[in-house]
Amino acid sequence: MTELSMRYFGDPVLRTVSDSIPEEKIGDASLRALIADMLETMEAYGGVGLAANQVGVTKRVFVYDCDGDRGHIINPEWEAIGDETQTGEEGCLSIPGVGGEVTRAETVRLTGVSIDGTRVDRTVSGLMARCVQHETDHLNGVLFLTHLSSQERKEAMRIIRNSEWFNK
Numbered sequence: 001m002t003e004l005s006m007r008y009f010g011d012p013v014l015r016t017v018s019d020s021i022p023e024e025k026i027g028d029a030s031l032r033a034l035i036a037d038m039l040e041t042m043e044a045y046g047g048v049g050l051a052a053n054q055v056g057v058t059k060r061v062f063v064y065d066c067d068g069d070r071g072h073i074i075n076p077e078w079e080a081i082g083d084e085t086q087t088g089e090e091g092c093l094s095i096p097g098v099g100g101e102v103t104r105a106e107t108v109r110l111t112g113v114s115i116d117g118t119r120v121d122r123t124v125s126g127l128m129a130r131c132v133q134h135e136t137d138h139l140n141g142v143l144f145l146t147h148l149s150s151q152e153r154k155e156a157m158r159i160i161r162n163s164e165w166f167n168k
Contacts, residue, residue, distance in 0.1 A: 001033075004041045004055040008165055009095045009143070011056075018051070018058045018139040020075050026117050031061070035072045035115055038063045047093045049131040051138030054094050062135035066128040073120055076112040076139070078132050080105035081123060090134060090144050098159050100152040102144055104133045 007013050025031055034057060042050035042063055051062040063072045084106040091099040107125040110132050114120055124132060134144055145156055160166050 001036045001040045003044045004037050006041070006045060007054055007056050007094055009160055010166065011094075013053050013056050013058065014094055014138070014143060015141045016053060016058050017141045018053050018060045020060050026074060026113055027115055031059075031074075032115055034059070035061065035063060039065075039070070039072070042093075045093045048127065049135045050093060051135045053138055053141075060139050062139065064128070064131050064135065066131050067126075069128055072115065073110065073112040073132075074115065076110060076132065076136050078108040078110050078136055081107040081109055086126070086130065088130065090130065090147075092134070092144055094138075095143065095145070095156075095160065096165055097163055098145075098156045100144070100148040100156055102130075102134075102147040104130050104147075108132055 038050050038052065038055060041055060042065065048066050049062060049064045052059045061072060061074045062076065085103050086106045087101055087103040089099050090102040106129060107123060108129045110120065110122045110124055112120045145153055148156060
């Protein structure tokens with residue numbers, strides 16, 4: 001396994017909509033290696049989720065490690081279950097040192113495929129639901145900053161402009 005290089009705010013790959021992974025590619029060695037490398041990278045950076053485009057790969061796959069639930073999902077889709085929401089602090093490995101209050105669905109139905117081709121159909125809540133929504137946003141080229149209030153977004157941009165990682 002290999003720790004991959006993180007892509008940071010300003011890199012166009014983070015605003016790119018990721019391509020679905022064709023059925024015939026599910027289970028192949030290169031996708032297995034990507035998922036293993038993404039899990040290692042997420043762990044090394046201390047995250048609870050990581051989308052493929054955060055490491056420069058525009059494929060629809062993300063990995064997660066939320067409250068002891070660790071894994072991956074290929075070609076994820078989700079839908080909110082009910083009207084209940086959760087509001088909480090969110091951050092992003094691709095925007096270090098920046099966080100803000102984001103409102104998301106409390107419970108979602110997650111569908112997709114695992115690396116062995118098994119259909120995934122789960123209902124998740126809390127942190128896992130937040131992770132699913134955040135990482136799927138990434139795969140759609142959307143950063144959590146778009147969900148912040150105008151004031152929080154301005155503050156986030158100030159922090160980004162003054163950050164060491166952004167000014168390299």
